[in-house]
Amino acid sequence: MGNTEAVPDARMLAGKTQVSVDAGAMFLGEFQKLSRGSRARLKDAYVWLDYFSVPQEWLDIANADTETQHIARQMHWNSTMAIRTTQDLHIRAIPFFVQACDVFVALVPPLRHHDTGLWCNYVSWFTRGWCRCEVWCRLLLGSAKMPVVVVCSPDQADFVQPWQWANGPPTQGQFTIETDSAVIAQIMQEALGHKLRVLEARKKWDMYRYFAARYEVLTGQPSRKRTLASFLADFKFDSFAAAVAETGMGPIACATLSGDAEMISFFSQAKALSNPLKGLLEVGIPNGYTPIYLAVRYAWHCPEVLQSLLETKANPDALDMPGIPVLALCVTVRDVVTLVENRADVNKRSAYIKVPILSLACNACAPLGVVAKLLEMGAHVNPAAVGGFGTAHPFAHLALTSAVNPHCLEVARLLVQAECNINLQCRAGGFWRLVEMASRCYLQLEAGALPARSRSVRCRVLASVFGEWTTTPLGFACLFGSEQMVHFLLEARADAELRNARGHTAFQLARSCSVLKLIQEHQKQVQHSG
The missing domain is CATH 1.25.40.20 (Ankyrin repeat-containing domain)
Known part of the structure; x- marks a missing residue:
């Protein structure tokens, strides 16, 4: 837990513990558990610790033993990444170990860093580029059914839901050595290439187009503008007519995820279908997302994308299937302003759950600036209980996702400063x-x-x-x-x-x-x- 200190000698788990799914995921239909067969296999399983996989001492491959040189040559044959040292070799092996795993476990108890004094926990763990890389390799190289379990304390072990990490590209994580970002970019390029080939062979076009559209973001490259021919080819549309008629992940959704505002306008003028998506739950996209949701959630780094969708008459007050307004899912202040300027209602509630936008934004781990801007634009800090889901209070939703919310405490302080009633009780209706x-x-x-x-x-x-x-x-x-x-x-x-x-x-x-x-x-x- 420091630059020179190892993890303290502490027992994390002893005996048995129940791995659970949070209530929010259950409400959306997610209920994950280890099968009896999986539990039986784990009794005789081997444990791989990534802590030992990146040694700080390294040896030039030219001076290594014959077997190490042979392995390095094999791994380099199909790679663009140079393998010059034994440390490079260990790093390059990380994706292979992840691919071989049956269960991915992160041990992240709250402990103070020996040198900085800062708390290290699940939130800080996922800010690190290498940790993000391992989670993404699990999806790209392993099985989508491989469970990811986070152990925070002896009695708290939870299955991680995809929405918690799907918007965290490894190259945008934190690095002790900044040049590691380039190493991870190359690992991600190879892993994504593998995933795309598998999906193409299986003709899983919605998922293929999702990864193809996010290729540049996930590998740390700038957004790419495409010609019509390259757009159709990259996203595997047989023809322009087939793209326009696509009922799944269509051209407007692909253009949104890839940050291509010009193609959004082009296909909108061509009357391309823009139906709500069927859920891609393994990457955190629930049923009912339309392109405007993809814009604020995944393409926030390209402001022209949201503007282009609004110019083509996308609804700034859109609701997804559970009844969550798109404004509640913004991750940038700029997008909040853009939607409100286009007449999005900062106090909108769906007829179904009746939870206000400010509370839903807290639930969605909105950054401090987003919450502050919602308050500035008139969001009610003490929303009235009007029936529905009952949990209308911002603090209730902040508590629900606080374990994975890096902005939790600073948002809590802001709400108190705004005179949020911390003793307001919830009341359901209907x-x-x-x-x-x-x-x-x-x-x-x-x-x-x-x-x-x-x-x-x-x-x-x-x-x-x-x-x-x-x-x-x-x-x-x-x-x-x-x-x-x-x-x-x-x-x-x-x-x-x-x-x-x-x-x-x-x-x-x-x-x-x-x-x-x-x-x-x-x-x-x-x-x-x-």
Whole structure:
């Protein structure tokens, strides 16, 4: 955990722990688990630690043993990357190890860096270029079904969802040695080339076009302008007419992802179809995304793309299938301004979930500048409860994704400065009120007469959220095991004694060891000061 210090001698896991999927992913239909066969294979599995795969000492290949020289020549035959040292050889082997894995596990407990004093955790882990490269190699070279598990504490192990990393190109990560960015770019070029060949052979055109469109971004190259002929060839459209009639990942979606505003205008004038996409869940794209969603989520580095879509009458108030407005998914202040100038409503709520844009932006890990701009443009910091999903409060959504949100605490401070009511309780209505009552019934049954064989992890997680969501932001932070949010809200003097509809205080919803320990320390301080 430092420039000269190794990882402290600490036991991360002992015995058994349950690997879970977060409630948000379950709500969208994602429920991942290790099969019985996978668990059986892991009993006799080998463990590969990337910590040992990049030695700091290196030897010139010309002076290495004969076997090492032979391996280096084999790996270099189909590569544009020079392999001159044994360190280069180890680095080049990383994708092969990832490809051979059955399970990808990241051990990321919160620990302080020995030299900088900064906290190292899952968020900091994923800012690093090499860590991003490994995750992307898992998708490009391995199996899409290979689970990615993040272990944050002895009792917290979660499956990582694609939306958490799909917008993090490895070349845009952080590097101790800046020249490593060029090395990763070459690794990504080879891995993407492999993936595209596999997808073309299997005729999986939607996924092929996704990767072809994002090739330049993922390999650290500038966006490329194409002629019509090269556009049709690169995205495997048989003809111009076939492109215009495409009902899946069509030419406008391809042009959006690749940052080609001219092609957006051209195909829009040609009346090309622009239907909502079928979900590409393995890269984090849910059902119902239209090109304007792709623009704010993945093509934010090309501002002319969003402008071109709006000029072709794309809806600035668009809603996806779960009812999330496109404005809530912006990652740049510029895109927020552009959409609002085109009459997007900063307080829009869908008729289905009725969660306001500011709260959804917090859920989507929006940067501080985006949240600040939404507030500046009139987003309500204390939105009224109007039924629907019930969790209308920005802090509740901030707690939901805080473990993967690098902007969590700075956004929380901004909300407090804007006089956000940190004790506001959530209240569902309509259909979601029925879901709440059904969840409370399930929790009661599970605590009593429900046989063990009838119990479901998925039902328990969802019921715990829906049944307890009349709690406060502090209650959500305790429920989701968000240690940093619990600490922040207690420091901000959140009321820990408020009870939800089931009669539970925020502290009674806590499950994780780290949060329970924090609560105990807080209660000791209160007793001491009292």
